[in-house]
Amino acid sequence: MKINRRDSLRLLGAGTLGILAGPLRGNTAKASHMVTLSFDDGFEKSSIKTAEIYEKYGLSACINVIATGHLGGSDDEYQDWPMGDFSLWNELKKRGHEIMPHSYRHAKLTKMPLKEAEGLVQKCMDVFDKELDGYASDASVYNCAYNASSPELEAWLKTKFRAIRTGWGHFNPLPHEGQFRLTCSLNGPDNIDKPLLKAVDEFLEGPSGWMIYNAHGLDEEGWGPMSSVFLDELLGRLKEIDHVRVLPVIPALDSV
Numbered sequence: 001m002k003i004n005r006r007d008s009l010r011l012l013g014a015g016t017l018g019i020l021a022g023p024l025r026g027n028t029a030k031a032s033h034m035v036t037l038s039f040d041d042g043f044e045k046s047s048i049k050t051a052e053i054y055e056k057y058g059l060s061a062c063i064n065v066i067a068t069g070h071l072g073g074s075d076d077e078y079q080d081w082p083m084g085d086f087s088l089w090n091e092l093k094k095r096g097h098e099i100m101p102h103s104y105r106h107a108k109l110t111k112m113p114l115k116e117a118e119g120l121v122q123k124c125m126d127v128f129d130k131e132l133d134g135y136a137s138d139a140s141v142y143n144c145a146y147n148a149s150s151p152e153l154e155a156w157l158k159t160k161f162r163a164i165r166t167g168w169g170h171f172n173p174l175p176h177e178g179q180f181r182l183t184c185s186l187n188g189p190d191n192i193d194k195p196l197l198k199a200v201d202e203f204l205e206g207p208s209g210w211m212i213y214n215a216h217g218l219d220e221e222g223w224g225p226m227s228s229v230f231l232d233e234l235l236g237r238l239k240e241i242d243h244v245r246v247l248p249v250i251p252a253l254d255s256v
C-alpha cells in the first residue's frame, strides 16, 4: 500500500496539524512503511531531548552510543560535546528506549586488520555487558561507526549480534525472519531537516519497506544535527498515518 501524492504533501507540507487525524490504530494492523530514525553517538543533551520528544508521542527512540564516549574515548571532531554515561543509558532504557552499541571508541573498523577490528568490537561488547542493564549482544544491533564494515567483519559480527546497521541506502525490506544486514543513509555535516524531509516524503510515496535513517544530535550537537522542533513535528505527523510505524530496530525486527 502507498499513500497518494496529496496525502504525502499533507503529511509533510507546512499544513495544519491534524489534517490526517483520525482514530489512532493500534499495532495490530500491518504497516506498509516502517521508519527508524537511528540516533548516533550518545550526546547527553540531545539524547535526553530526543527521548522526551519520542515519549510525547508514546514512541521509543533508537539511540546508539559509543562505549567510551563519556570517557572521551572518541577523538572525532564532531563528538566534542558532553556524552551521556551508562547511568543515563540505563535510565532511558528503563523508559522504553532502545540503547545499542555504536563502537568502542568510534574507530573506522575497515581501516585496520580484521583481528584488531574484532578486538575493538569485543571490547565494546564487554563494556555493554558490564554497564547496560539487561544487555545481550545476540539480541542487539551493532551500529557500525561511519557505517563502515567489510564482508569479513560482517561475517564475524553475525556470530555475535542479531543485526548490524551499516552503509548504504535507507531503503530496507520490511522486517523478516533472518534479517541481519540493515543499511542506512545520512546527511551532514549541516542541519538535516530538509534532506530528511525529502527522504521521508520519497519513501512514503514508494513501495512498502523499512526506512532506516542515521541521525545524530539535535539542534547544535554533532555531525548533521536535526532541529528538535522538526523532529517533534515529523513524529507527530508520522504517527497519524495509518500504515506507518515508527519503531527502533529490535521492535521492528520483532514485529515479523
Ligand SMILES: [Zn+2]
Pocket (backbone or CB within 6 Å): 040, 041, 102, 106, 145, 146
Ligand atoms: Zn558515530
